[in-house]
Structure formats: structure tokens, C-alpha cells
């Protein structure tokens with residue numbers, strides 16, 4: 270078959286993110302043209318299920334009538350105006366809506382901050398960048414640290430801008446740029462399946478449920494803070510993805526980890542930055558934010574991917590009045606937060622976000638999320654029969670499957686084998702689209718995905734793993 274003309278144009282002119290373009294140029298890329306609910310169609314009319322919500326952004330499905338209408342209504346008024354010097358209705362209303370959503374009336378442990386102010390930017394990286402800059406300045410201005418340093422988790426990924434990369438710890442992505450970065454410290458993440466402290470043998474179940482340990486990973490966090498203190502210094506903030514460390518390989522945290530770690534950080538007078546770019550807004554949580562599953566409220570809450578329901582690039586960093594107040598002063602004191610982007614508080618993005626949050630709060634959506642989480646859990650069970658399935662871990666509406674050479678030994682495939690990539694290619698052939706993280710297959714469909722569709726996803730995944738990894 271001749272290459273589709275749009276595929277040709279793409280290959281001629283574009284450079285794709287996180288992509289070895291030599292491989293890209295050899296194949297024929299799928300050109301996605303249309304979407305509806307959990308389904309996508311390519312330019313040749315073939316139908317797919319969007320099993321990773323278009324790189325973890327889409328919450329309620331594609332082409333959603335309420336989101337479409339919200340954007341069209343705003344579009345008839347104005348698409349974008351500057352947030353430098355001007356206010357805008359949609360952005361202001363969204364601020365109110367986010368602050369309400371982020372401060373539930375119950376369920377949080379006492380003595381934690383109230384999130385009161387919203388700073389907008391464009392994507393997850395910039396939401397994190399804003400939090401880092403605010404925390405840095407806050408630590409200096411309040412005399413908590415003269416040269417503030419950050420602590421984050423091993424394997425962490427918080428985005429691709431230089432600050433966010435500095436806080437990341439994935440050598441494959443970050444090493445090349447080490448000369449451009451500022452120093453941050455890392456501490457072990459609670460990766461139960463591959464934890465050196467977990468004495469349990471591999472079993473056919475989520476490693477968190479069978480783990481045999483004494484939460485040594487939490488002791489490591491305490492030790493890190495103590496070591497910093499011994500050197501007469503302190504961290505400005507600790508940066509975590511609550512509940513589920515996504516880009517690190519969908520590392521789901523055991524219950525109680527975040528609550529304990531947040532307690533340690535607070536005990537040392539260190540602020541918390543929660544990167545809920547992926548987990549938040551109902552995705553990897555039973556609440557609206559994964560922090561709240563553990564009763565934790567951070568000092569900075571970073572939101573992006575699902576904020577607009579997956580329609581437009583928009584991000585928000587929420588923080589407390591205490592942080593906000595540290596930037597108040599006479600003009601000539603220059604305490605202003607000198608940071609911002611041209612599209613800050615975009616009206617179309619704000620309108621989409623407002624509509625998406627309204628949907629999220631509807632009873633019907635809560636029911637859909639619960640059903641989806643249950644269906645994912647039930648259908649994933651069929652994978653345990655495959656010897657290459659090492660771990661299956663789930664948080665809310667996100668499920669991950671870690672592929673290994675043999676489940677009895679947990680021996681990983683080398684990355685060069687591209688086990689994850691090949692399994693996902695097999696999935697695409699079967700009408701299911703997702704992207705792996707190394708050897709981890711991510712299943713994260715929109716909330717509207719039906720039981721029949723979930724069945725189809727896991728049948729395809731089962732067959733693709735079997736075909737790809739069982740044939741020598």
C-alpha cells in the first residue's frame with residue numbers, strides 16, 4: 270500500500286518528541302484524524318481504542334459535547350487576552366473552582382496548608398518550574414535556607430524544562446544535560462516490586478500486597494533529611510508525585526508511604542511540592558487528588574495534563590497564602606514573582622478546564638471512574654497466566670503491567686530488546702493505542718471507556734504479549 274500523503278508530510282517536515290527519528294522514518298506513522306469517546310480513527314478510517322488517553326491527558330473522552338460547547342461559547346467572545354495587566358473571566362472563575370476542588374472540607378490531617386492562590390502556565394514542566402522557583406524564593410525570604418536545595422525521588426521525571434530536569438533522576442533522559450542543571454538530591458522511591466528491602470518471593474499479585482518489609486524506604490527519607498541537617502543545611506522542598514510515580518514506570522506507592530514521608534518533611538520544616546500533573550483530577554486517585562488519598566495537603570500543587578480535559582495545553586500551580594504573602598511588598602522592593610508566559614490564563618483553556626471540572630464533579634463521572642477502575646482490575650487478572658508478566662499495579666484509573674523475562678526471577682528485559690515497544694506495536698495492530706515506559710505497559714483509558722472496551726484492551730494485550738514475547 271502507498272504511504273498516506275499526510276504520513277509522508279509528517280516524515281518530511283516533523284521531528285517528534287522522545288522519538289528515534291531514524292526508526293520513525295522507516296515506518297508509516299498512524300495519522301490520527303478523528304475521535305469520539307474512547308475511540309480514535311486514523312486517516313485510513315481504521316478504528317482504535319485510546320488506551321493511554323492521548324499521553325495521559327484526556328479525562329472524559331474525545332469530542333465531548335460539553336467540552337466542545339464550552340470552548341465554542343468562549344471562542345465567540347475572545348480566544349486569548351494577556352494576563353499581564355489584565356484580568357479575564359474564565360481564568361478567574363477557574364481559579365475559584367480549582368481552590369474549591371483542592372481544599373476538601375474533610376479528610377486531611379490537621380496543621381497543613383490551605384491552597385489559596387493559582388498561578389497559571391502552559392504544561393506540566395512549567396507548572397513544576399513555577400513551584401520550584403516559588404519554593405526557592407520562599408526558602409530564601411523566610412530564612413529557611415540561604416542556598417535552597419531540593420529533594421526528589423529516584424527515577425523521578427517532572428518535565429523537560431531545565432528546572433524540571435534538574436529535579437528529575439532518569440539518567441537516560443537527563444544525563445546528557447547534566448552540565449546545564451542545578452544540583453538536587455534524590456532518595457529511594459517505594460518501588461515494592463524491585464525493592465532491595467522487600468523479602469517476599471515473586472507472587473502472582475501486586476507486589477505491594479505481598480511485600481515483606483518494615484518500610485525501610487521511609488527510613489531512607491528520614492536519614493536523608495537528617496544528613497542534610499548534620500551539614501547545617503535544610504531542603505527548600507521535597508518534590509513527589511503522590512500515589513503513583515508515573516513516568517518513572519508507573520510505580521504505585523504502598524498505602525501509608527506518602528503520609529509518613531509528608532510527616533517527615535514537615536517535621537524538618539520542609540515544604541512539599543506535589544506533582545499531580547498525571548495523578549490529579551481524578552485519574553490515579555479515589556478522590557480528586559492523589560494527595561488526599563493519604564490525607565496530605567502540599568504547599569504547592571502542580572496540575573496540567575488533564576486540566577482542560579485533555580483538550581488544550583494549560584497548567585496551574587496552586588499554593589498557600591503564606592507563600593503568596595512572601596512576594597508582597599512596595600513596588601520598589603521588587604519582591605514581585607518575575608515569571609510568566611504569553612498564554613498564561615488562556616481563555617479557551619480556562620473555559621475547557623471549567624467544563625472539565627464540572628464534569629468531574631458530576632455523580633455520573635464518579636460512577637464511571639469507579640466502574641472503570643473495577644473493570645481494569647478484573648480484566649487485568651487474565652494476564653497473570655503469562656510468564657512475562659511480573660507485576661500488575663493499579664492506582665485509580667491507571668493500570669501498569671511490568672514485563673519481565675520470567676516472573677519467577679523478576680529478570681528484566683534489556684531496554685535494547687524493546688519488549689515494551691514491540692508489545693505496543695502488537696497492540697496497535699489489534700486496534701489499541703498506548704505507549705510503554707521501558708518494559709512497563711501503561712493502560713490509562715478515558716473515564717468513559719466501557720466494560721466491553723476494557724475487555725478488548727486486555728484481550729489485545731494478552732495476545733500481543735503472548736505473540737511478541739513467547740515466540741523465540
Ligand SMILES: *Cc1c(COP(=O)(O)O)cnc(C)c1O
Pocket residue numbers: 392393394395397426427428429510515516544545546547548573574
Ligand atoms: C507529563 C508529566 C510532566 C511534564 O508535563 P508536560 O506537560 O509534558 O510538560 C511532569 N510531571 C509528570 C508527573 C508528568 O506525568
